[in-house]
Amino acid sequence: MARWLLISVIYIELIIVSLGTSSVAQGGQELDWAALDWKALDWEALDGWELEGEAFAQARYFPDNPLYIGQHSQNQSLALELSAYRKFSDSFSLEFIPFYRHDFQDDERSHLDIRKAYALWASPTLEIGAGINKVFWGVTEAVHLVDIINQTDAIEAPDQEEKLGQAMVSLSLPLPSGLFDLYLMPNFRERNFPGEDGRLRGALVVDTNNPLYEHKDKDHHIDWAARLKQSLKDGELALSYFEGTARDPNLIMPLGTPSPVLLPYYSQIKQLGLEGQYIKDEWLWKLEAIYRKGQPNLQFEVEDYYAMTGGFEYNIYSIFESSQDLGIILEGIYDQRRDNALTFNEEDIVLGTRWSLNNMHSTEVLGLWIQDADSSAHNFVLELSTEIGNSIAVTVEALIFSEQQRNSDSGRFTADSIGHQMRQDDYLQIEIGYFF
Amino acid sequence: MRNNLSNPPFHFLASILLMIPLLVQAETAEQKGRAIFEEIDRRDLNFGDFSSDQEMILRNKSGQESRRIMENTVLEGGNKDINDGDKTLIIFREPKRIRGTALITHAHQQRDDDQWLYLPALGRVKRISGASKAGSFVGSEFSYEDLAPQEVDDYTYEYIGDEIFAEQDCFKVKRVPVDKDSGYTQQFVWVDKSEYRIQKVEFYDRKATLIKILTITSYQQYLDQYWRPGYLSMINQQDGKSTDMIATNYVFRQGLTEADFSENSLRRAR
Structure with a gap:
């Protein structure tokens, strides 16, 4: 609803600007066709809008x-x-x-997705927004437990x-020195x-056309969320x-379906989240924790649980007497449901490095090792990105699933079995981005 | 004679006489050096806020070029509203891959600065370590501390002498950073005597060798008081790389407040 409201607002704005142009054209004795130059019209209508774009070509090899x-x-x-x-004034803006x-x-x-179609009215004492937007909560790098406003675009990456x-x-x-946010999500x-043709999926395809909901309002249930954030000295x-x-x-x-599929089931939950961050010199200590009620676990039994992730980020500047920087992260992840968690990041240790060459091409190398704490299973991600000129960026990424475990000792399907289903899905990806 | 010399009244008189030349000279080299920078600071008081467009051109040894474009906004600290250092907001425009990325710095006098980075693709505000002074700023020859607002207490000073630089009569002052996180052991600064503007800086790295030379030109005066540079050239003396910075569109006193430099304002920085 809000989406269409907002698009209407933009549309009306365009009409008003076009009308303004055409009334000038009709002001003369006869309709001056030269004044209806399409290029001039488009320019008038878009005047004041900042237009940008990004195009990507991506290839993966498995x-x-x-x-x-x-x-x-x-x-x-x-x-x-x-x-x-x-920006229409100091306080009102539209983004699409x-x-x-x-x-x-x-x-x-x-x-196709509308990432944003958002109207924002901001004053120093209050901000009100309506439309489609993206909101991030959290402090850690590897997994984002507290972040819950937006759905994950899981097929992207x-x-x-x-x-x-x-x-x-x-x-x-x-x-x-703080901020209070309130969200209503209708x-x-x-x-x-991924579909049948897609990699990085389990043995059974998920039938996204027939989702199941716990609540009778299905996808029109009004969700709400609030967050209170306080900045401290350190x-x-x-x-x-x-x-x-x-x-x-x-x-x-x-x-009883003709061919076996999986159906997504969306439960109603209540979740309390905590984020903490402490900064001391080059050290950033981070913690995220959630307590969630109302969601079934992997065995489809409702199990209230807590989960936490935390660790540190440490940055070394000017390594090797050069202008290069090295950032290191070490984070642990723990989900109380363990084998019954809905994710294979249920009990993991993550070691990551970000190596910034600080050269004129902004070349960066990212490495991430995600080690399962109760088996030898691990993932390894390596990403290299660099810029060519001011408008082109190239990213090469490798993802490796290694020693993924089939089942727990009891032979049940467990959190780690999710990773096991993707054991053949190591890939090498190259992506070229053009920014205009 | 010996007795006379050692009697208290004579001692007193002698010490008074000995002090006269000290009182006339008034300043040591340290004091004079510091006084020059206090004068620079004094002349820049009460600017309130200003913004400018900055373009950096990075060059490597073989002459390849790369460009960074950003908008820089500064809110003066240490005034009646803010009992602390300056606050800055930098919004990147180019390279286009990072456009919309914004960085807020709250400078502090006695501790590390606070810094927040806004990553528009993720909609994420990320706290970063303010101890990163010595790190390169977006791959340029400028480090964060080269671009950070300067406080008098950030250095100890020593006046070296007078020198002509770029046809201007200058003070030459050696300054030593107080902060252990600084990437420098010492700097030599040339300040013109007529308007107290920094004309040239020689930077010495942690091994005490000359690493970079900065020359600042095209100064313009705003509001009949505040001098701002139009052109900064930083040349690395060790690897042949250089960065030119062109600053344009200075606008003073837009009536900005602390709210414009808050984490919340980062999310809507454009």
Whole structure:
């Protein structure tokens, strides 16, 4: 609803500007066709809008044989993100960011999303926003437990950093060295999953056309969330609460379907979140913890649980007597449900490095080792990015799943089995981005 | 004679007489050096706030170029409203991959600065370590501390002498950073005598060798008081790399407040 309201606002604005132009044209005795120059018209209508865009060509190569029928050993896709922004006054602005990816192998990965269509009214004492927006909560680097406003755009990248736009009405209240945020979210976004042709999935395809909801209002349940953040002398503290539809669904296998599929099931949850950060010299100490009620676990039994992640980030500047910087992160992850967690990052240790060459091409190398704490399973991610000129960026990424465990000792399907299903999905990816 | 000399009244008189030349000279080299920078500071008081557009051109040894464009906004600290250092907001425009990325720094006099980075692609405000002074600023020859607002107490000073630089009569002052996180052991600074503007800085790295030379030109005066540079050239003396910075569109006193430099304002920085 809010989305259409906002698009209407932009549309009306365009009409007003065009009308202004054409009334000038009709002011003469006869209609002056030269005054209706289309280029001039477009320019007038877009005057004041900041227009930008990004286009990406991405190719993935999977060296290992696919495990499941329909999967390919390589993948190509194109993506486009456009951005229009206009500031109408010091306090009022509109922003519109559509995104589209076309995937040549996996239909499910071809998707359109409105990342933002947001109207913001901001004053020094109050901020009110309406529309589709992206909000990030959290402090840690490897997993984001507290972050819950936006649905994960799971088919974009396995690191779960990409998010789908979320419709909301929001209110922000600046406090003395703090901030209070309140969000009402009327429209739930389902998580997307790879289709039959896609890699990085389990044995069964998730049927995203037939989602199940705990609540009778389904995807129109009004979720709400609040967060109170306080800056301290050497750190930050935030407390948050969310009540509504879980962003991460349980996947259940219905009986009696002609071919076995998984259906996403979205439960109603209540979640309390805590974020803490302490800064001392080059050290950043971080902690995120959640307590969640109301969601079934992997065995589909409702299990209230807590989960936490924390560690440190340490930066060394000017390594090797050069201008290069090295950042190191070490984080632990613990989910009380352990084997019954809905994620294979249930009990892990993460070691990461960011090596910035600080050269003129802004070359960076990222390495991330995610080690399962109760088995030898691990993931390894290596990412190299560099810029060519001011408008082109190239990213090379490798992801390796290693020694993924099939089952626990008892032979049940466990959190770690999720990773085991993707054991053949190591990949090498190259992406070229053009920014305009 | 000996007795006379050692009697108390004579001692007193002698010490008074000995002090006269000291009182006339008034300043040691340390005091004079510091006084020059106190005068620079005094002349820049009460600017309130200002913003400017900055373009950096990075060059490597083989002459390859790369460009960074950003908007820089500064709120004066230490005034009636803010009992602390300056606050700055930098919004990046180029390279386009990082456009919209914004950095807020709250400078502090007695402890590390507070810094927040806004990453627009993730919608994330990330706290970063303010101890990163010596690190390169977006791959340029400028480090964070080269661009940070300067406080008088950030250094100890020693006046070296007078020198002509760029046809201007200058003070030459040696200054030593107080902060252990600084990337420098010492700097030589040339300040013109007529308007107290920094004309040239020689930077010595932690091994006490000359690493960089900064020359500042194209100064313009704003509001009939505040001098701001139009052109800064930083040349690395060891690896042949250089960065030119061109600053334009200075606007003073837009009536900015602390709220414009808060974490919340970062999220809507454009």
